[in-house]
Each structure stands twice: as C-alpha cells, then as structure tokens.
Amino acid sequence: MxxxxxxxxxxxxxxxxxxxxxxxxxxxxxxxxxxxxxxxxxLGNAGLIVPSHIIPLAAPGMVSLGFKMMWNPESPFYIKPRLDPELFDWGMKFIRSCSPEHVKRSAPLLRDINFASKKLFEGFAAMPGVDFGLVKKGCLNLCKTPERLAHEAELAAMSRALGMPAEVLDADETRRLDPGVDMDILGSVYFPEDAHLSPNxxxxxxxxxxxxxxxxxxxxxxxxxxxxxxxxxxxxxxxxxxxxxxxxxxxxxxxxxxxxxxxxxxxPMQAGKGYSLTIERPRQLPELSYIFTEARLAVTPMMGALRVGGTMEIAGLDTSINPARIRGITKSAGRYFPALPPETFDGIKPWVGLRPCSPxxxxxxxxxxxxxxxxxxxxxxxxxxxxxxxxxxxxxxxxxxxxxxxxxxxxxxxxxx
Ligand SMILES: Cc1cc2nc3c(=O)[nH]c(=O)nc-3n(C[C@H](O)[C@H](O)[C@H](O)COP(=O)(O)OP(=O)(O)OC[C@H]3O[C@@H](n4cnc5c(N)ncnc54)[C@H](O)[C@@H]3O)c2cc1C
CATH class of the missing domain: 3.50.50.60 (FAD/NAD(P)-binding domain)
Structure with missing residues (x-):
C-alpha cells in the first residue's frame, strides 16, 4: 500500500x-x-566507492594512533578537548568498540553493503543521460614506510580471506598501473574492486x-x-x-x-570535520584513485580535476577552517606525488564537510x-x-x-x- x-x-x-x-x-x-x-x-568529499573499507573506524590501534597524532596541529586527526558529556560518552563507546571482535563481526557486513552499493551506483550510471564520472579501476593505498606497508599488507591478507581481491605491490609495479603519474613511494596495496566518481x-x-x-x-x-x-x-x-x-x-x-x-x-554521534581541495587543471592527472596511507589523504581524479581530501577533527558542529590542518594536507600531498608541491594549492578555496560519526x-x-x-x-x-x-x-x-x-x-x- x-x-x-x-x-x-x-x-x-x-x-x-x-x-x-x-x-x-x-x-x-x-x-x-x-x-x-x-x-x-x-558534495565535496573524496568520491571513493570503497568495498575495500571492511575495517570500521573503531578498530584496534586507533586510540593510540589518535592520541599520538593529536598533539601535532598539522596532523590528520584531532579531538578538540572540551567538557562535553556527549563527547565523553562517545569516546568511551569508541574505545570499547576498538576490539578485534568488533572488527571480525563488522568486516563481512561492510564488505557486503559496500558491494551492494557499488552495484547500485552501476545501475545509476547505466541510466540514459546520466554521467557522474564513475571509474571502476580500483584504488591504490600508497605507503612510504616499511612499517606502514607491512600493516597494509596485513589488511590485504585479511581482505583476501574475506573474498576481497587485494595485491601488495612494490614501487615499480605500482607505477606501472598509472604510468602518467610520478610517485615517491615504497609500495602499495591495490584494491581492484574500488571505484571513484564525482560526488558533486x-x-x-x-x-x-x-x-x-x-x-x-x-x-x-x-x-x-x-x-x-x-x-x-x-x-x-x-x-x-x-x-x-x-x-x-x-x-x-x-x-x-x-x-x-x-x-x-x-x-551517539560526533561530527568528523574533513577538508578537500580541488585542483581544476592538475599538472599530472592520475587514472586511479589513491589513499596516501601515512598522511591519511585521499586523492581522486574527477572528470579532469583532481581532489585531495582528508583530516578528521572531532570539534563539534563547527565548520570553521583550521589553516594548520590545510597546511598539513598541502605539505603531505607532494611527498607522495612530487607533481603536487604545496604551491599547487595556492589560491584554492578549501571545502569543509562534517562526517556523521557513530562511536x-x-x-x-x-x-x-x-x-x-x-x-x-x-x-x-x-x-x-x-x-x-x-x-x-x-x-x-x-x-x-x-x-x-x-x-x-x-x-x-x-x-x-
Ligand atoms: C573530506 C571528506 C572526504 C570524504 N570522502 C569520502 C569518500 O571518498 N567516500 C565515501 O564514501 N565517503 C566519504 N566521505 C564521507 C561522506 O561524505 C559522508 O559520510 C556522507 O556525505 C554523509 O551523507 P549524509 O547524507 O548522511 O549527510 P550530509 O551530506 O551531511 O546531508 C545531510 C543533509 O541534511 C540536512 N539537514 C540536517 N538537519 C536538517 C533539518 N533539521 N531539516 C532539514 N534538513 C536538514 C543538511 O542540510 C544536509 O544537506 C568524506 C567526507 C569528508 C568530510
């Protein structure tokens, strides 16, 4: 009815x-x-369609990582300390959720809903007159350090065990997948099932x-x-x-x-503030989407433009722009893609968005x-x-x-x- x-x-x-x-x-x-x-x-998000994201935000290691990053004003993660019972309650629930059991329970579900959603995007893309730049070439998680690559390789093994293809690549193998882009990296993990599009x-x-x-x-x-x-x-x-x-x-x-x-x-919910910067005419335009893992940045080609996005600031329902975090983004990007030095971003207005984050x-x-x-x-x-x-x-x-x-x-x- x-x-x-x-x-x-x-x-x-x-x-x-x-x-x-x-x-x-x-x-x-x-x-x-x-x-x-x-x-x-x-609208201004990184445009990644991510069946590979089978690990929820609340996962083992996240609390100590967050605590380490918090003290650097340019780091990609920050919790604004404040006397707010809701933030305290959310934080306690987040800490309790950062367990291997929670990850084990959540991963198959995240895989299934992400795959189901990707199919629905394909359905929209196939409609007459509809084009939002859906590219199904996968996502490369780039690593600069052996520790990070080892960690990403562990996640890749876990993904494969759940039926999600994932390949660990060295620097040359990575470059061969996207030969038009210079990269300064040690290696990567390639998730061929991921996709990207222009969210706008x-x-x-x-x-x-x-x-x-x-x-x-x-x-x-x-x-x-x-x-x-x-x-x-x-x-x-x-x-x-x-x-x-x-x-x-x-x-x-x-x-x-x-x-x-x-x-x-x-x-329980906290707003997770993030930023993106979109370069309309980049010097080098990749074909695939990327995650710069140590810097926690997503880099996505979008119908000719290139968007660089990241950071997670838990600072309430506040959309003000923190210049130190923007500096963190513009400094980090060129460490992976030398064609993206900080001055590439001069004059680009940062976009800000609040992610709805459950604990x-x-x-x-x-x-x-x-x-x-x-x-x-x-x-x-x-x-x-x-x-x-x-x-x-x-x-x-x-x-x-x-x-x-x-x-x-x-x-x-x-x-x-
Ligand atoms: C930097 C950044 C990068 C990201 N990259 C990705 C990515 O690559 N892939 C991915 O999957 N996700 C990404 N995300 C996350 C993603 O953007 C969000 O999870 C998603 O957009 C949330 O969608 P939503 O519809 O729940 O909320 P919103 O897009 O915030 O929409 C909520 C709407 O509700 C309206 N509203 C609120 N209250 C009221 C009211 N009282 N009355 C009427 N209207 C109301 C608001 O005006 C708003 O338009 C990213 C986020 C950020 C910040």
Whole structure:
C-alpha cells in the first residue's frame, strides 16, 4: 500500500532513500534546509566507492594512533578537548568498540553493503543521460614506510580471506598501473574492486532523477520539531509549515542526533570535520584513485580535476577552517606525488564537510523501536557516499516490511539506547 513518506535531509542518504521509496510506489516529500545550491558533506568529499573499507573506524590501534597524532596541529586527526558529556560518552563507546571482535563481526557486513552499493551506483550510471564520472579501476593505498606497508599488507591478507581481491605491490609495479603519474613511494596495496566518481555530479544527477520521478523536494525547509500522535510521529514542523506523513526518515547527517534528541532517541554521534581541495587543471592527472596511507589523504581524479581530501577533527558542529590542518594536507600531498608541491594549492578555496560519526564506526540504518513509523539512515562516517545508495534501498525495504538486502542487526539505530 502506498504511504506518504517524509524524509529529513537532502544529502546522499536522504536523496537515495527518496529514490528507492519512490521507486517502491510511495508518495515522498524530502525536506532540506539548504537551497539547491547548498553545500553538505555529500558534495565535496573524496568520491571513493570503497568495498575495500571492511575495517570500521573503531578498530584496534586507533586510540593510540589518535592520541599520538593529536598533539601535532598539522596532523590528520584531532579531538578538540572540551567538557562535553556527549563527547565523553562517545569516546568511551569508541574505545570499547576498538576490539578485534568488533572488527571480525563488522568486516563481512561492510564488505557486503559496500558491494551492494557499488552495484547500485552501476545501475545509476547505466541510466540514459546520466554521467557522474564513475571509474571502476580500483584504488591504490600508497605507503612510504616499511612499517606502514607491512600493516597494509596485513589488511590485504585479511581482505583476501574475506573474498576481497587485494595485491601488495612494490614501487615499480605500482607505477606501472598509472604510468602518467610520478610517485615517491615504497609500495602499495591495490584494491581492484574500488571505484571513484564525482560526488558533486552524482548529487546533481540524483536530485534531477528524484524530482523527475515525482518526489516533492522542499528546499530551505528546516525541520525544527516533531508532532506526536499517540505513540507515532504524526508530522514535522518547519518555520513555514507542518508536514504530515505515514512514515518518517531522519537522514540529517551530522545533525541527526540533534533531531533524534527531540524525540528522546539516544543516537551517539560526533561530527568528523574533513577538508578537500580541488585542483581544476592538475599538472599530472592520475587514472586511479589513491589513499596516501601515512598522511591519511585521499586523492581522486574527477572528470579532469583532481581532489585531495582528508583530516578528521572531532570539534563539534563547527565548520570553521583550521589553516594548520590545510597546511598539513598541502605539505603531505607532494611527498607522495612530487607533481603536487604545496604551491599547487595556492589560491584554492578549501571545502569543509562534517562526517556523521557513530562511536563504533557503523552506520545507523533501520527503524527505531521507540516509534513504529520512524527510521534512520545516518552515521556513515568516512563511507557515507559509498554506502548512500544501499542505505536508501535498505530504508525502503524496511518501510515496506520486505526482507532487507543485508541483515540489519549490527546497524540497529537503538544499539546504544
Ligand atoms: C573530506 C571528506 C572526504 C570524504 N570522502 C569520502 C569518500 O571518498 N567516500 C565515501 O564514501 N565517503 C566519504 N566521505 C564521507 C561522506 O561524505 C559522508 O559520510 C556522507 O556525505 C554523509 O551523507 P549524509 O547524507 O548522511 O549527510 P550530509 O551530506 O551531511 O546531508 C545531510 C543533509 O541534511 C540536512 N539537514 C540536517 N538537519 C536538517 C533539518 N533539521 N531539516 C532539514 N534538513 C536538514 C543538511 O542540510 C544536509 O544537506 C568524506 C567526507 C569528508 C568530510
């Protein structure tokens, strides 16, 4: 039976949910506080589609690594110390999640949802008139030090054990895969199943597709509160009007936990600030996408341009730009690609985005048991673009009571509440 579904948030997750709910025959209204020219985390990100990312952010070694990096103002990781009980609670949950058992449980699920999502991207790319620069040539994780290469080789072995192809390469083998780029590296791990695209293009095209499919997209409509009808959500209110519906989806990115709090939901989340810089006419344009592993940078060719992105600053819902972190990015890039010296980035305006980060590194996807007609799709941290389409499809399946494409237990939005 067709339902009226209200989706809050027009990032990649909200738009994907709109597409799959509409495809299932529902009436869909998407509420986005920004204008069509808005910015959000789904736009300026690194554009990697990453079946290879089978390790969640919360993994053994992350706490000590984070602690080491925190003291360097140019490092790619930082937690702004502050007296905030939510940050403390998130941190404790993160520490508890950094266990081998958590990684073992999560890895097969992350593999499966990433593969399923990649298929959905392929489906979009095959639609007439749609082109968002999807390139399926894999991703190279470049290493400069023997310690890092050994660590990446261990991850590669783990990936292969889970059926994910991964090859450890020396410097010459790496260069042969992308001969047009100079590299100063020791070696790499190659993940041939990874892909990349232009997120800006993908978002524009997905917006066009959902509008054409009949989704009612309301721009500049910020949801400020919820209306309850007994135990159900009856509607949501913006400063302009109220919207009633049968089903509601919160897909508000890093702002989702704030929305959930109004309903008493416990959705631990921190915003993970990251930056990117896009070089419109790079001196050398790689064909593959890259991760510079020690520097924790992603480098992605995007339809003729080259985007360099990274850093993870846990500093609240704050989009100010920290020049020291930008310096960290511009100094590190040329250490791997000599054609990217720091001056390459002169005059380029940094983009900033807030990743919605759950404390166990897994997204929140599915229905909350606290309201029979409320679902959530958020908390994807570094994989939100990659997992956007599958999250949208899973939400449509949940709402229809269809068996979900993957088991949703580990993604339960109530797992901390
Ligand atoms: C530097 C960087 C690089 C990254 N690289 C990659 C990558 O290579 N691959 C990958 O998979 N992921 C990557 N990510 C992560 C990815 O970008 C995010 O996980 C993803 O975009 C989150 O999407 P979202 O839809 O949940 O949130 P968003 O894109 O933030 O969208 C949420 C939307 O909700 C709206 N909203 C919030 N509150 C309200 C409200 N009350 N009413 C109405 N609207 C509201 C916001 O305006 C926003 O438009 C990267 C992130 C960064 C910062």
């Amino acid at each position: 067709s339902k009226r579904i209200i989706i809050i948030g027009g990032g990649v997750v909200g738009l994907s949910a709109a597409w799959y709910c509409r495809e299932a025959g529902h009436e869909v209204v998407l509420l986005e506080r920004g204008s069509p020219q808005r910015d959000c985390c789904s 293009r993908f978002m524009v095209q997905l917006e066009q597709l959902v509008v054409k499919a009949g989704v009612d997209v309301r721009w500049q409509t910020e949801v400020s509160s919820f209306e309850l009808t007994g135990e159900r959500i009856g509607g949501v209110r913006s400063d302009k009007q109220s919207f009633t519906g049968d089903e509601f989806i919160i897909a508000g990115g890093a702002w989702s936990s704030r929305l959930g709090r109004q309903l008493g939901l416990k959705l 166990d590194g897994l997204p929140y996807v599915g229905r909350t048991r606290h309201f029979p007609n409320l679902s959530l799709g958020t908390g994807h941290a570094m994989m939100g673009l990659s997992l956007g389409p599958i999250t949208g499809r899973l939400l449509a399946e949940v709402i229809d009571g269809r068996p979900p494409t993957v088991a949703l237990e580990l993604l339960d939005p109530d797992r901390f509440g």
